[in-house]
Amino acid sequence: MNQAGDGGRPAELRALAQEIYMAGVKAADPAEAVRRALRIKNDRLEILLSPGTADSEIRSGEWRAVRPIAIGKAAIAMARAAGELLPGRLFQGDGIIVTNHENAASATKVSGFELIGAGHPLPDESGLYGGRRVMEIAGQAGEDELVLVLVSGGGSALVPAPAPPITFAEKIETTDLLLASGADIVQMNCVRKHLSSLKGGGLARCAAPAALHALILSDVIGDDLSAIASGPTVADTTSFAEAIEILKNGCAWDRVPESVRHRLNEGRAGRIEETPKPGDAIFQKTGATLIGSNGLSLAATETLAQKLGFETHIVSEALCGEAQAAAELILDHALTVERGAGRPLALLAGGETTVTLQGDGRGGRNQEMALAFAMRAADRGLMGRWAFLSGGTDGRDGPTDAAGGLVDPGSMARIAAAGGNAAALLGNNDSYQALASAGDLLKPGATGTNVADLQVLLLEPDRSR
Template identity: 55%
Template sequence: MFQAGLAAADPHACVRKYLHLTDAGIAIGCGDNLRSGTWRRIHLLSFGKAACAMANAATEVIPENWLAAPGIAITNYENVVAVNKIQVFGAGHPLPDQAGLQAAENLINRLKPVQAGELVLVLVSGGGSALLPCPVAGVSLADKLATTQLLLASGADINQINCVRKHLSRLKGGGLARLTATADLHALVLSDVLDDDLSVIASGPTVPDDTTFAQAIEILQAYRVWPQLPDNVKTHLRAGSRGLHAETPKSGDPIFENAGHDLIGSNALSVDAAVAAAKSSGYAAELFSKQLSGEARLVAEQLCRHAVTISRDLHQPLAIIAGGETTVTLRGTGKGGRNQELALAFAIAAETYGLHCGWTFLSAGSDGRDGPTDAAGAIVDRGSLTRIRAAAIDPTAMLNDNNAYPALDAANDLIKCGATGTNVADLQILLLHPNA
């Protein structure tokens, strides 16, 4: 079921569905919603965890002599592969690094000769925010990295983190569109956010941003990280809130008159595919949520209590499926990620609340990487806690230390599938079986 969800977000197939070569030129879109042009100079930019696969699909459609220059693809190191006619850059994720900054500078330089009548085709996928760091003047990459680390550890959600990052960046929050305003711009977007808000995916480099400097400051203060921020960050945000720096371009700005976009894949479509796979495997299927969010361990308890209620009158195998992106507020010093924490917390909750039917629970990231680990997530079952304790490990203590990885590793419950080449957030699948 998880693999079916990944297949629905295959970046190569998604791009090929939306990019077509016609007798007149290139057509972008699907069905009757097509944008056509006679562009003969196309600037191809791809960034995010699916950048290489998306760029490869585009080069299969676009004639080589129509490319104004070799395209650019910027992705995380695990997903770097050679692509014909594309210059590929590896960069850091989830935390930005110097290689990402150099790649971003290369991209900006590549856009300087863009002219009217040309097309800038941008292929966007999840992870683009970290992979394309380009701090504003006066803010260093180290400053921005420290800010990102504080937000990631605070429990702030992706929308809040991106609001702050947009106001510290030259490219995010419509910045890329501002650089290409003289040309035609079109983005094909693979979504990794719950509501498919284009202003949030990769921090919205090609679309308007209606957040403000003042909101960025409010977020940092609400999560109590403002006092720990680098002075350069605080100085820039304060100056921006007083109107001393230009705001990100808002809705209605004329720079977006020649800009278009298509959403070509999302977590919601992957959830639908997992539901269909469950039904074809003989399970009744229930959609728990397409926007699963909140603190991972609390979400685990909510899902478990729901399962306990259903299990009291369970007569056939049932798959309960969700998609989204939870958060973890770091209180310990252990190793793990939000999916591993969710899985371990579910196993503990199942014991606590008395989920007595047969059950198996998967929580995993569609990109194949959960937090700063080599695991995508985990699959736990009724025997998980027994296996963990047999290794002389206290599962509750490990959860409290945000140390799910070694506990789940001891139970042989980690999912290690490697980088998948796509990124549409996370999938959760709970299988319930009536007791024999």
């Protein structure tokens, strides 16, 4: 047996859980993903449509210049890789990077790019400026040029471009209400597309008639390209009517600003142009390549767990729904498989859950899942030594400095010893305080990538039963 069998104390399992999680993060390394998708041959840029496969189709053209636009939490690394690869005759500057403030603050200058730090998950004025600059650069591209768009998670919030007459403040208010209603990423993006000049194919509309190609690092489970960063470069199949229904189902319709309701109603009535749909002429010179995803990262966690000697189980490749319910699902699976296990177990999952806010505490979906798991494991008697990690691959969970939580059988006792009431804190959506008091916050720092979330449960079953 490898490391997993050498005593298996919670501290060791915690360290291994974090190592396995980081393997998933590293599998989504954005720079390497870009390098796999782009190459220069005879001084021409070639774009691989299926990087990593021996017979990948290739897109190439007699482009006079390439204008790179990088949007998202992985934008810096993606832009740097592309800038280093492109020949000087194709890329002479005038590129732009819009990423979250944390990544921008820690980055060195990227040659040829204007770097903008913007707000996430709630947009800010810097992002509003970034959205304008993105639209300007795309709109300046000539018919014989290529707009190379490097897309990663977080792009929806990072480049707000409210469609008139909606103001920036009203767009923020609407986003806040969507977050609080428990809307998932696909639902949020549907609404945001119909309140934006950039999302839902809007960037492709700005760039036409120039050629456009997007390299996409997916943070959306199922890898629907129209949902990633709200699909700025691809056709949109959603509608104004669907956006209205999402707001109504989340009990947010009557609370959003009047300008939002007016625009959506006008769009549903056909008095405002819909987002560009499949078959629109603006997409004749566009393309996209998926260069990374949650599924690839989940596979990397499984590979390392097996190398470390664990018997692996994939609980879900598309974990979704309420974070607390997801914690219960993983626990149910653990209680089912742990009795007959012959060696230490690694139960793994990937996806993106949601939290419907009931209180005014701090935290995020991964912290809430970790705290809920620790509570339910104690209540339902998960035996043996175990460690459970739930973390965002971007290194940040909600509006906090943590990526998630890492709990073990002693977590509940540590919270109580610190004077905390775990159930009350969870009920107030204050998972951050609970986990902080137990020393259970996961803080890897900004990772520079984002392919949604990963969960790792390591378990050494109780042999006494």
